[in-house]
Amino acid sequence: MLQVFTSEGQKGTFRILNQEENSVPHIRIATRRSPLALWQAEYIAAELEKMSPDVTTELVKIVTRGDKILDVPLAKVGGKGLFTKEIDEALFDGRADVAVHSMKDVPTQLPEGTSIRALPERADPRDAAATITGGGLDTLPEGATIGTSSLRRVAQLQARFPTFKFVSVRGNIQTRLSKMGQEVDAIILAAAGIRRMGMEDQMHEFIDTEMLLPAVAQGTLGIQTRNDDDVVNALVDRLNHADTVDRTRAERAFLARLEGGCQVPIAAFATLDGDQLTLKGLVGSVDGKIVIRREIVGLRRDGAAMGIALADEILDAGARPILEALYAEGSHG
């Protein structure tokens, strides 16, 4: 909202709308300022501009609470929407028309009045590792120190490599990679982010999804708009990728049922084979001692129901006390 003095000298609050009816819009895109976020916003800006020679775009750069708190492991910061709340506000206030997010950071419940309108084609969903040996994680010595602040990665890798030690590293991709060989023997990052930054050659292993099941929607971008913005929505809708939409629906239904944020060891990964959808999911304890893993196969149009059913199956198989203990610790806001 914009506060200005009216001609009568009184303070008034106005919502600025940036497009006349029937005109091709100028689209303001809200984004965080990290190099990855900027790449993603510029990528979507280019996709929108491709749709019509008259579409113009502009980036609105926003600092979120998650960007400010860099010295605390994410699992301890808590709070849903750590990286999204201030961006939601820019959309509400009409300072921006579109927001571009990494879907893995987007809470399952969105603020009223906006929605994730489009999911473009998913990029590489895997995690990737850079190691001091220059080989895969299995080439590291016993007791190696691995940098990651993701409980999902710790839980799964601790189960497979019981001697490894895990330390939290925060900051953007560039900062985190710079700690390799200094504070840690390996760093694990999402492959999609690494590729977008053109840093593939610095990674030594793209980890198979069977060994390290990805975060819900890892590698997928989401485009958020105001529900009532018909002009922008008509354009943004065209960026949807049908397979990505169906996979994401199943993975996020699973997450929503578990009430999980990114601060909980939860993973889910959907794949498609024609009309058949396979959804794999797990919940782990942080020490890697328990990893409850199940999969469900069905029709792609039933993804949401499958996500819920898979979550219930994993809860019944023993995940309930794990999640309750984590939430009680306050790692979830």
Ligand SMILES: NCc1[nH]cc(CCC(=O)O)c1CC(=O)O
């Ligand atoms: N949690 C931060 C975050 N959110 C999205 C990505 C990478 C891009 C993606 O997965 O879509 C990353 C970095 C990482 O986990 O290494």
